[in-house]
Amino acid sequence: EIQLVESGGGLVQPGGSLRLSCVASGFTFSSYSINWVRQAPGKGLEWISYISSDGNTAFYADSVKGRFTISRDNAKNSVYLQMNSLRDDDTAVYYCAKYGTYAYFHDWGQGTLVTVSS
Amino acid sequence: DIQMTQSPSTLSASVGDRVIITCRASQSISSWLAWYQQKPGKAPKVLIYTATNLDSGVPSRFSGSGSGTEFTLTISSLQPDDFATYYCQHYKSYPWTFGQGTKVEVK
Numbered sequence: 001e002i003q004l005v006e007s008g009g010g011l012v013q014p015g016g017s018l019r020l021s022c023v024a025s026g027f028t029f030s031s032y033s034i035n036w037v038r039q040a041p042g043k044g045l046e047w048i049s050y051i052s053s054d055g056n057t058a059f060y061a062d063s064v065k066g067r068f069t070i071s072r073d074n075a076k077n078s079v080y081l082q083m084n085s086l087r088d089d090d091t092a093v094y095y096c097a098k099y100g101t102y103a104y105f106h107d108w109g110q111g112t113l114v115t116v117s118s
Numbered sequence: 119d120i121q122m123t124q125s126p127s128t129l130s131a132s133v134g135d136r137v138i139i140t141c142r143a144s145q146s147i148s149s150w151l152a153w154y155q156q157k158p159g160k161a162p163k164v165l166i167y168t169a170t171n172l173d174s175g176v177p178s179r180f181s182g183s184g185s186g187t188e189f190t191l192t193i194s195s196l197q198p199d200d201f202a203t204y205y206c207q208h209y210k211s212y213p214w215t216f217g218q219g220t221k222v223e224v225k
Binding site: 044046059101 | 150167173207
């Protein structure tokens with residue numbers, strides 16, 4: 001069974017930093033790219049970042065470019081999202097997600113809540 | 119960026135109703151479209167991929183159609199478990215974007 005488990009969320013002040021983790025199991029982690037998708041309270045879904053299976057390619061949404069950095073450690077079956085210069089509008093549930101046959105999100109974690117507030 | 123627009127934003131329906139949700143892309147995305155169902159407090163679940171393909175385990179009352187810029191998700195006979203929010207998502211080119219969502223509520 002494929003599992004993705006996020007952690008690292010919490011309350012942080014505007015301008016602060018946080019690092020999210022996503023630990024995967026149930027599949028050959030090093031063969032798959034991973035994404036982060038977020039959802040602000042009561043709002044829709046927003047894709048924010050992608051990392052390739054070997055970690056050499058990353059993409060970001062404009063809303064987080066220059067502030068967030070995605071990385072992975074295939075030896076630990078883990079993907080990370082380093083979030084700096086956090087703003088109020090970064091408040092959201094952050095999900096890690098694995099592609100299906102194509103670039104749609106087939107497998108999702110349970111999400112971790114990030115709250116940016118003073 | 120490709121913009122995805124869903125309609126309606128909210129849909130009131132009864133069990134047994136045929137429900138149709140529309141998703142429009144701001145430019146052609148061929149058939150690179152997925153549909154998701156999300157219930158409160160839960161992660162989304164993929165229903166349809168590549169516009170018309172039903173994901174494994176998804177009931178056959180769900181179907182998808184369309185290509186280019188116009189797509190539909192149809193629930194042929196709404197069941198109690200189907201009251202949820204539905205999203206479309208394109209995967210033609212980065213950045214992937216979602217529609218704003220359609221909430222299917224009890225009439």
